Amino acid sequence: MSKHRSRTLGERTLAPETLMMGFGYDPTLSEGSIKAPIFQTSTFVFKSAEDGKRFFEVAYGLRQKEPEEALGLIYSRINNPNLEILEDRLAVWDAADKALVFSSGMAAISTTMMALSRPGDVIVYTAPAYGGTEYLFDRILPRMGVRTVSVADCDGGEALAAAIRSASAEAAANGGRLAAVYVETPANPTNQLIDLQAAAACIRDLGLAEPPLLVVDNTFLGPLWQKPLQHGADLVLYSLTKYVGGHSDLIAGACLGRADLMARVGEMRTICGTITDPHTAWLLMRSLETLHIRMERSQANARTLVSRLRGHPKIEAVLDAGGAEASASQQALFARQCSGAGSTFSLRLKGGEAEAFRMLNALQLFKLAVSLGGTESLVSHPSSTTHSDYSPEAKARCGIGDNLVRLSVGIENADDLYADLERALAAV
Structure with a gap:
């Protein structure tokens, strides 16, 4: 399929938000349709x-693909026009060679x-991480002969560096290798930042x-507010369900990076069948057109909300990326590595689970649900939901207390949202 892939207008380099309207798609191949149709075919x-x-x-x-050769369309477990257009556009945001989309x-x-590791390998990962990620590293990969090392205290980078050196030496001594260093930054749900350049x-x-x-899992800040590949990352991962999808109506993920690495990931995706479907790809293309507007507003x-909630008598701490209550090293790292704090932050309430639940149950505009990055505002209690599989010791080590409440702020009226939070905090 011939595609429009020009990223310039004369001498001008076009911005990602401009390219989202047509990059990778030729309307003349689809009866002149201004939007790509859904290629709902297996x-x-x-020819x-x-x-x-x-x-x-x-x-x-x-065999190796020729320099200008495109992968021909075969079967929608391998490739599909909607997926190819979507992946072209996703790669623009992170300036990646290649993007792959998953279910x-x-x-x-x-x-x-799985594409990067083999039995005998070691993976170092930062904590806290999303609960599903922690489960994969803590319980699933070890069954496959891959040892994992969790590092919780990463402020300043010394603990992570020590873990990388130790794991590499131990793996080599046992005939294996350190396959990957996996970083989630900002961390879910504490918003702790990891220094990617130092790693x-x-x-x-x-x-x-x-x-x-x-x-690097870049879900929390998305491609607008942090560019991991520019800071030394080899691969960047997203839950596209969140900000990129942005409407709480789809489930998808992505991996982006260098062409040779993406070939390894693509091989595993083809054989495991973890590609997403054409309709979801079409919805994601719709969402990419408004990504910058939604993320800027949220x-x-x-x-x-952060400025009004900070110092509230019912709140012990406001946890936002690089915020006023973060350490000096975290604030300096934020200034170097991020262009925005995003719209997901957490509150530590004065009290425990009972106080947190009273607040959660009193909210009306904030919807009590897991996930984040949608147009509507969401609130959750990580300790009893997304991070409930963490042991009590792991929760304490990672700062996920029963008094922690996570907020994902949407695009509603900010004054209305604050009024909802004020009423709910009065119930604590």
């Missing part, structure tokens, strides 16, 4: 037997980590012929 017709052979040679890695954020994470430098300093890959609302 299989695609080859010739020779084409079929060529397509499969590339798809199954039997969920966890499908993206698990497929990627990448530590990996380089190992001096290994096959260095571990730095893999961030502005969150800033208003």
Whole structure:
């Protein structure tokens, strides 16, 4: 399929939000439709037997793709026009060689980590992390012979660097390797930031012929407010369900990065069948057109709420990325690594679970639900929901107390949202 892939207008380089309106799509190939239709098909017709052979040679890695050769359409478990257009547009935001879309954020994470690791390997990961990610690393990967090392106190970077060096040495001594360093930044739900440049430098300093890959979950800030690939990451992951999808009506995930690494991830996706469907891809293309508008508005609302809630008599702390209550090192890191704090932050209430539940049950505009990044404002209690599989010791180590409440701020009127929070806090 011929595509429109120009990123310039004369001498001018076009912004991502402009490219979202047509990049990767040629209307003349679809009866002039201004939007790409949904290619709801399982299989695609080859023009010739020779084409079929060529397509499969590339798809199954039997030969290297020619420089200007596109992967021909074969079967929607491998590729699909909607997926290809979507992946082209996603890659624009992070300036990545290639993007791949999956059926969920966890499908993206698990497929990627299986593609990068083998029995005998070690993976170092930062905590806290999303509960599903923690479950994968703590319970699933060890069953497959992959040892995992969790690092919780990452402020300043010394603990993570020490864990990387120790895990690499131990893996080598046992005939294995440190396969990856997995970072979620900002962390869910505490908004702790990890220094990506420092982590990448530590990996380089190992001096290994096959260095571990730095893999970053960038879901919390999304492609607007943080660019991990620019700070030394090898791969970046998203739950597209969140800000990119943005309407609480789909489930999807993505992995982006260098072409050679993405080929490894793509092979695993093809065989595991973790690709997303054409309709979901079409919905995501719709969402990308308003991504910057939605994220800018929700961030502005969150800033208003954070400023009003900070110092509230019922609140012990407001946890926003690089915020006024963060350490000096976290604030300095935020200034270097992020262009915005996003719209998801947490509150530590004075009290415990009872006080948190009274607040949650009193809210009316904030919807009590897991997930984040939608147009509507959501609120959740991580300790009893998304992070309930953490042990009591792990919760304490990661700062996930029973008094922690996480807010995902939407695009409603900020004054209305604050009035809802004020009423709810009065019930605590």
